[in-house]
Amino acid sequence: MKLIYQLMISFFAVILTVIFIVGGTVLNYYSNYVYSNTFEQLTGYGQNAEQLVMSSETGVKGQYQISPSMIHKIEQVFTNQRVNFTIYSKADNESNDNVRVYPTDGDLGHRPMPDHLSKEYWSRLQKSEYIRDVSSSGKLLGGQQSPKGAQPQAYVVVPWFYQNKMFAAIVVSARVADIDSNIAQIESNLFVALIISLVLALILAYLLARYQVSRVNRVRHAAHEVADGNFDIDLPSKHRDEIDDLATDFNIMAKSLRDSQTEIERQEERRKEFMANAAHEMRTPLTTINGLLEGLAYDAIPEESKGKSIELMRGETKRLIRLVNDNLDYEKIRTGQIKLSRRQFDAMGPLHNIVTQLTKKAADAKDKLTLEGESPVSVYADYDRFVQIIFNVVQNAIQFTQDGQITIKAERGFHEAVFTVSDTGIGMTPDQVKNIWDRYYKADPSRKNTKYGESGLGLSIVHSLVKQHGGTIKVTSELHKGTTFKLTFPDATDADAMESASHRKRGA
Ligand SMILES: Nc1ncnc2c1ncn2[C@@H]1O[C@H](COP(=O)(O)OP(=O)(O)OP(=O)(O)O)[C@@H](O)[C@H]1O
Ligand SMILES: [Mg+2]
Known part of the structure; x- marks a missing residue:
């Protein structure tokens, strides 16, 4: 299934669930509210009717008699509210029975009211308790069977007292159908709201899904670009998700x-x-x-x-x-195939040898070759490779210097041995300096000196060897002034020393 549909379904499912939960809660809350409001109203009517009866002159005070015509008038007032009154009074002073005094059987009309209230109701009323209930379909108040199949009613029974004695009780009732029609109205409103919300949710889900999918598609297109060999890609990213x-x-x-x-x-x-x-x-x-x-x-x-x-x-x-x-x-050096057998030794010895070997060459070029340094200058290196490195650098100095001075200097640095080879020869431009480590590079191919069989490989090898020693080689040069090579060889770390010791042991 396409991602956009998956996303839409999940968004939609979430929104739908929320709408149903919220809708259900609202409906439930509202119907509870409508019922309790109705009960509240009915109770109020019952109490108002009591006050009207008690204050009226026709009310026969203390004699526990109720004038039906009075009640009828009061009931007329509440016609618009579609509320019915039914009044039960004590049957006589001695017994605890009750009888319906209003309306009389002939006037009962459509209201399904029993002839008298149940004993249980009556005794609860005597304790000043208000009774609130809903009769179910086909049943009368208090659960008695209705002869005609009564409509369900919501009712409140309010006891009337005179001089602390209950003399009557009024049932104020309203048809459940009337209350439910209110709720039904709300239900239909809610249903319309639900449909509108669903349509909006669908649009929102589509927009959100389309936005996410477009972002994923951007990456997809970029992947295609890369597959086609275009690596110049810069996707926008705000680091949000x-x-x-x-x-x-x-x-x-x-x-x-x-x-x-x-x-x-x-x-x-x-x-x-x-x-x-x-x-x-x-x-x-x-x-x-x-x-x-x-x-x-x-x-x-x-x-x-x-x-x-x-x-x-x-x-x-x-x-x-x-x-x-x-x-x-x-x-071999470049690919690490050459194994160095490093050890600590005094560099002055091999440096003297190099000077001796190259003195003739220097003299041929009318150069003065001097070595500066106090023995011992301890260096940690592969002896033969060390000689090869310095020999190459010094040989270059002689090669590119006429009538000049070449100085080899050896000294100790911080945890390293430092060697400088400086000459007063032809020097190089900064551009030439940049390239001297490249293979076959010759700063000036025209000045071919076949005497030494120049090939432009010497410094590439030197560079690789120094790097393998973990050292550095730097060059400073000025055209027509001279060149200085500075080489450093770091001292053995514990790990290096252990490695070289184990090498020697194996060699022995
Ligand atoms: N001391 C120096 N003074 C001036 N230029 C130098 C010096 N040392 C090296 N160069 C320049 O760097 C280039 C590369 O040197 P490198 O030692 O790699 O090659 P080479 O001496 O030309 O040949 P090879 O050493 O392989 O016989 C030289 O050709 C030269 O142009
Ligand atoms: Mg060389």
Whole structure:
């Protein structure tokens, strides 16, 4: 079943239930009210009649006699109220029986009244009790069988007293049919109100259901949009209810899909770039080797140059091997396949070695290479990878500095070892700095320095390795002024230390 119908049915059911409960209560309350009001009125009439009788001169005071003509006159007054009076009086002074004194049998007409009141009624009346009741159809007052099949009556019996002695009782009665016709009027009014309310409820239920369904449909349409590849979705949400929450969640989902889509596109772009760069990097040495091999094959290379050609080919082959190895290395580091075996050691030792190894290279570039730092500078790292990192950074500094100064500084920071490599070389623009961690990136591809077989992989590997150590690498550079690399290696946490200890134990 469609949601709109489900919602309408539930709204409608609630409204219907409320209307029935309220309607029933109102009707019940009203009919009770009408009856008690009627009894109240009838009682009032009975008391008024008593006063009229007692004050009238024709009333024979103290003699317990009632003048029917007087009662008849009083009754005439109440004709409009459709009320009947019936009066019972003591049969005689001695016995406790009673007889109907008004109206006489001939004047009884349509009113179904017994000849005398029951003993039970009479004794209750003597105790000044007012009797209120409704006779059922076909029954007389007090439950006696009616000879003619009487109409139901609502009646009040009021005792009349003179000098503290009850001398008569008046039954003031009204036809139940008259009272019920009042109630029926209310019932029909209520029924009309009910029908109007139901129609309004139906319209309201429809509007409410349509509003909710439209909100759900908005999310549905958005889902279709996403399915069609459009992730630019922003559903309105006021955080009022679950549908709003759904819209918010949907927005979050669309955003993360959009982000992953962008990431996928970026990765794809990088993959393409990588393939192009890798192919380009390999083509140069391969072309050189191929050219030389062809020269050798067709004897186009003079005998004395052959040795040099072979040396050139070896160099190019080495470069290719390094390229492939670096790529493999980078992938392994990036995908976390390389396990670091970290330990705490004094960094000054390996730093001295690096300086020794690179002094010649620095001298070739007319650079001064100095190391600053007081042994021990404790660092927590994988020894070989640490050497690889610093070596790469220092080698870059030499590579891009002529006639300058290169300073390696080692010191302790807060729970970390800090190394800075600064040079007074060519420097970089902020734009170039942003990209140096990318694979195959060379700030200026024209300044090819084949001496070191530049491939633009060095810093990508360094970056990945430092990250794997949980450290940081930052660069500040100014064009034509120089560059400074700052590296930090955090100390071992307890967990790291335990891990490395267990590694060593397994290795031993
Ligand atoms: N100290 C530096 N001064 C100026 N530019 C630098 C410095 N270090 C790196 N760069 C720039 O960053 C680029 C990337 O460096 P990276 O070490 O990754 O590659 P490479 O040195 O060109 O090649 P490889 O190290 O793979 O042989 C360099 O080509 C250079 O443009
Ligand atoms: Mg390099």
